[in-house]
Amino acid sequence: TMSDRSMFRIAHCLIVLSIVTLYRLYLSNAAVSSWFVGNPGARTRRRSDTGSGLLQRLRKKTRHQSEKIGGSVATFLENIVGGSNPLEFQKGAKVFSQGERANSMYFIRSGKVKVTVASVRGKNAVLALLGPRDFFGEGCLVGGTSVRTGTAATLEPSTIYRIGKRAMLQAFHAEPQFAETFLTAVLARNVNLEEDLCDQIFNHSEKRLARVLLKLSRFGLHDKLANIKLRSMNQKTLAEIVGTTRSRVNFFMTKFRKLGLVQYHKGNAEITVMAEALTNSILHD
Template structure:
């Protein structure tokens, strides 16, 4: 196989990978798995989380289309540390290690791979910063702010939150429990930083502006 010339990365990967069409909640990896393949998300969100011995889940991050994962296991074979599964129906491209070495001759592929690694590094750095310096309620509000859709404003002051989270999802992200999340959402509503309308959460323009 050649290095792919000037093909866009996602098109290049389609020519040299196995296409996996996976249903919602399909597990891709569990902790302890050994796998030297590279994976590329073509469609759908994929969740990466850690689980305690008691079964509590801590979400590390959720990656969408255009992201790679399992890069480290190709260069330095090791066991997967987190639980990886599809949040929704997803399409994943699986690239074996031999093909990966050939792809490393393609500058666009290397740039995309490096960009993805930096993105995940930034997400983890932000999480460490949030845990170190922000309260659970501030971290909860930040989740809503980051998911705001600014394309349309309602009642002059409110923006929709694009992604719908369950209270358990939010608890897993910020390291709390569902009861605490429900309480904090109520407090944020009382402070007019968010509001719940027709089972959707909206963020106040002023809360958004303070964090831009």
């Protein structure tokens, strides 16, 4: 529906605004500025790293951003939070709710988090499914006083770092490499959101569901179209991701199973996505 598309467009605009703000922070970084002053030819490098040049260079890194944001970043974040212990959340716990005041962001050490947005009519849409080494709640870095545009809840027991807005901004100024790594992660999120927006506008619900299953099975991180197992997700959540009803998800999942595109195991607790077959079904649709 048009309201669903509007929700995704609003979310996309918020992410783009976040990227622009973080990009400005990156360029105004005091450490970066001193590096430019102290190095011959730095003016040329600075010119090449501004505008679309930097964004294009960062876009090329999005494929490897999960590898780059690893243990070293987790250690760095431990220093940012002053040795504070990470927060422990049980499955289904809310990290923050839509409409709350935003003064901090988060980094997932372990576990999974779902970010959703709700319309005034009470309809929910899933904006992101996040895992270890992912940031979320970065909207607090934009502007002055801000509020949460969505709700973040855990999908399984999770260990998460809470990072204050001021501490994060100080980290950007102190560590240019960390600022670039973070910007890369946010840019990767924007790329995914753009793909989801195109999906909502141009593709029907069956094709969107197939694409979601491929994404959930981490399709794209493998050289071959392997058959990949993933934990079964309830149909309500799948419907919120796809942007359709639960009954339609049930209908298409049954169809996929009959066509041999997916297989259920352990009493439907696991699903094997037949990646090559499912991909071919999308391409020949």
